[in-house]
Amino acid sequence: MTVEITNPWTGQVDYRYEYFDAAAVEQVLARSQAAFPTWSGLSLVERGGFLVKVGANLREHRERIAGIMSAEMGKLHREAVAEVEKCAGACDYYAAHAIDYLADQPISTEAARSYVTYEPLGCVFAVMPWNFPIWQVFRFLAPGLMAGNVALLKHASNVPRCADVIAEMLQLAGIPDGVLGVLHVDNATAAEVIADPRVQAVTLTGSDKAGRSVASTAGQSLKKCVMELGGSDPFVVLDDADLDLTVPLAVSSRFGNAGQTCIAAKRFIVTEKIADAFVQRFVEAAGKLQVGDPGDAATTLAPMVRADLRDELHSQVSKSIAAGAKVLLGCVPGMGASHYPASILDSVKPGMPAYSEELFGPVAAIIRVKDDADAVRVANDTSFGLGASVWTTDKARGEAAARQIRAGACFVNAIVRSDVRMPFGGTKSSGFGRELAEHGIHEFMNIKTVYVA
Template sequence: MFTEIPNPATGQIEHRQELMGANAVEAALHAAQTAFPEWAQRPLEARGAVLRKVGALLRERHEAIAGIMTAEMGKLKAEALAEIDKCAGACDYYADNAARYLAPQPIETEAQASYVRYEPIGCVLAVMPWNFPIWQVFRFLAPTLMVGNVALLKHASNVPRCADAIASVLRDGGVPEGVFAVLHIDNDQAAEVIRDRRVAAVTLTGSERAGKSIAANAGGELKKCVMELGGSDAFVVLDDADLDKTVAAAVKGRFDNAGQTCIAAKRFIVVDAIADAFVQRFVEAAGKLKTGDPNDAATTLAPMARQDLRDELHHQVASSVADGAKVLLGGHPGQGHADYPATILDQVQPGMRAYDEELFGPVASILRVKDEAEALRVANDTSFGLGGSVWTGDAQRGERVAQQLQCGAAFVNSIVKSDVRLPFGGTKRSGFGRELAAVGMHEFTNIKTVYVA
């Protein structure tokens, strides 16, 4: 069975990927089980040396890998290059900090010695999305390998060559056979792998629907899982915000990666006193974004990753307009295969799809509110809880509001972003568990108490 991969910009078939059969999947599982003991026992410094080599190869090959990303999911070339360099930085970060993060933690008790150890647990299956096809993988992979676990990757079906490029870099960087492998499999096969006794844990970045399915399969086998799901992040603009900085951040926070980001600003909650001025400037700035060939430096808004995703986004927009939302910019499919222009909807209200659902593409929803208290209420009036930001001229005020946002990451006067030094993850229907920082390493460890009387 083959999956055809069209170029998002042209619609032309770039690649045909064959799915793995049962024997190939079995071989990967067996290799992972065989490789785990030796990799787990390898000194931390030795695992770190491998990870640093992987980081160096990512930097060396970033042009070639970026070209694959652009061809498979339409990412702007500049954004692809930055993503790869971020992955290399994550490799270095965990190689540099693993000894500190994994050091035994002494605890005072009446015992002669008592402490906590962080030990590897085995094989971690990662089910990863297409929107950041390299970063999403390394976000889990760098800490997982440093801990001493082994990993299997079931990547999104439309980025198979990105998955293979990752495997190539790891192999050439010195990662032993069996420690990492790509599984080109479908969802039914993935469910079987989750249930396999040789898989110890599962991590997913993806949709709420995928999260429910995979968490149910993992839970049915009593396996640990981390779920990083969708988001409908609030971008709260208070009446004392610096409009120049806020509008520039609004354009970047909504339209980078063609808006196909879980932590993109999606709901722009603006206090009435400043709303007209903000909206006018936002429309003007977003209207300057240019769709086109993602390899062309003049293109500033990438195509969406697939035509069906573009079409579903337009259905959400059209439904919201039919319910009373006002189109200030865009609002219709573009001329390219999967293009959708920068779109801004005003007068968005509860009950509209643009209010209640995640819009995973270049569409911004304007929600006007009378004051700070209503802004906070509206910001939290969502089933999602991934990230949110507050924009104000008073940092202390912004921090106070940010602390009341019901989300996993609240930023003041900055767009929400993932940073290898900070825990990343959500609450409510945006998932559970954390990636990155020290807690990202600890998620897939046996946190063991040792007590010596």
């Protein structure tokens, strides 16, 4: 099957490629199986040396990689460069810390010696999304490779060159053939790969719908999986918030990456006392965002990745307006092949898509509440549980609210972000398992008890 890659800004077909046939898939799987004994047999110091070289390659080629991201999924050039740098940092981090994370852990028992040791599982199959096409991969790849696992990557169909350039960075570092295998395949073939006995575990970043499908397939084969799914993150503004701090970061959290971020602020839950002041300043700041070519340094709001996803977002917006939401900004498809303007809806209520569904694009939903308790109630009134932020000049008050919000991460006076030093993941329909930090490297390992009487 031929796949066409359309530039999100120009609407022109930039690239065509073919899905792998059965023979090509088998070849990749066989190479992966053959690579595991050699790769897992290396010492942590040796694997770390390779990973440091990968990080150096990413930095050396960052401009080219950023250009690929901008062309394939429309990311602003400066955001793309920052993403590549973050991946290089993850390589350095795990190269430096994996020895401590994977050291045997002595356990005091009646035995002469007893301890926990960590062993790689084998081949981890990753199904990855387009919105952070390099970072999402390295979130699992850097710890996975340091753990001694090998990897298979099925990237989103619209970012094939991002997948290929990641493989190139590993090849340039001298990492053996088969340690990372790229599979350009459709979803049906991906399901077959999950069931293949040579695959030991599965990780997916994507929508909750995709997660349910992949987790079900993995479950049928009794394979460990990690699911990092969607979110409808609350951005809770308490009545003593510093708006000079809060408003610019609200704009950044909602409209960065054209709003196409699982941990972006989506529901702005604002207490009544400060609501009018916050909304006025938020609308004014968001209205200054400059749309345009993602490669242009003057552009501050990128296009959405595809026209069909823009249309799906606009349908959610239109239904919310029909149900009584008030338009404060935007909410009409704009210029470019798949652009949607910075948009803000006020008076969002239960029953509206903007209240209960993930808006995966540059649309903010304002929900006005009475007080702290009401804000926490609304923050938890969602099927998702990925991230949340609370904004207040009283840090103890903010932390108290954050501890009551059911999510994988709660930030006080800072926007939610993934950080290689801290575990990342969600709860409820936002998935299960953790990436990054020590927790992430342990997810795809056999945690083995050794007892010597």
